[in-house]
Amino acid sequence: MPILSQSLAPQFQAWLTGSVDQITVLAMRAKTGDRAALDEFVAATLHDVLGVCRYLGRPSDPDDLAQETYTRALGAIHRFRGDGSARAWLLSIARRVCADATRREVRNRRLDERLVADLIHKNHHDETWLEVDDLLSILDDDRRTAFVLTQLVGLSYEDAAATIGCPIGTVRSRVARARQQLLAQDESWRQVEG
Helix, strand or coil: CHHHHHHCCHHHHHHHHCCCCHHHHHHHHHHCCCHHHHHHHHHHHHHHHHHHHHHHCCCCCHHHHHHHHHHHHHHHHHHCCCCCCHHHHHHHHHHHHHHHHHHHHHHHHHHHHHHHHHHHHHHCCCHHHHHHHHHHCCCCHHHHHHHHHHHHCCCCHHHHHHHHCCCHHHHHHHHHHHHHHHHHHHHHHHHHHC
16 A cells, blocks of 8 residues: 555545545546536635735726636646645636736726827827816726727727727726716816806
């Protein structure tokens, strides 16, 4: 028996001794194509993944980040060896998804700021465009980006969605909400002036 156990890979030794946690067992079963094990794996880890995405990513959309986490994990599950915790493996993927989303958000914010600055500087040095810049500053980053790309830069909703990295319906709703917010703010400013 000692020769046999020495020849076994560490993950199989852990399986034989019962020291593998249930989530890792589910991941290994899911790796073989067991759909029920995959469903159980997702159900058992969803709370943790959402927590990581909520606190390390953008609090406004942890569901999107969690979905991206599972998409990446399922695409890579064939490489999961089972010699470590499946929970740790999955949460490391979630952490990378959040880091990627943060980098993408910073990159988009910089692009947005550069586009607005270029538009104002190159084409419009008058008071009206300075007011537009002031109005745009009240929008959160997501709404401002969608609004600027579609309404000022002139991208189609489809192209804006590809640029931002979100569904086209999300761009449409962000632009609609931005319009409502801008109109309300403009009305508020007019009442103060008048």
